[in-house]
Amino acid sequence: MSRITRRSYTDEFKHQAVELAESLGPAAAARQLEMSVKTLANWVDAVRAGRSLTSEARRP
Known part of the structure; x- marks a missing residue:
């Protein structure tokens, strides 16, 4: 079974x-x-709510 790779932005x-x-x-x-x-909708919602779009908190 192949793994799905996650895209990073x-x-x-x-x-x-x-x-x-x-x-x-x-x-x-x-x-x-x-x-x-x-x-994309999650990113738009985050910006409208004043949250950061940075990915610092993500695990490697």
């Missing part, structure tokens, strides 16, 4: 993706960036 990419989602909408932006709509 830079903080700069996350911020640019959120800006794109705010201009195009999350679904259109996610399609354009070839990523999950839910992941």
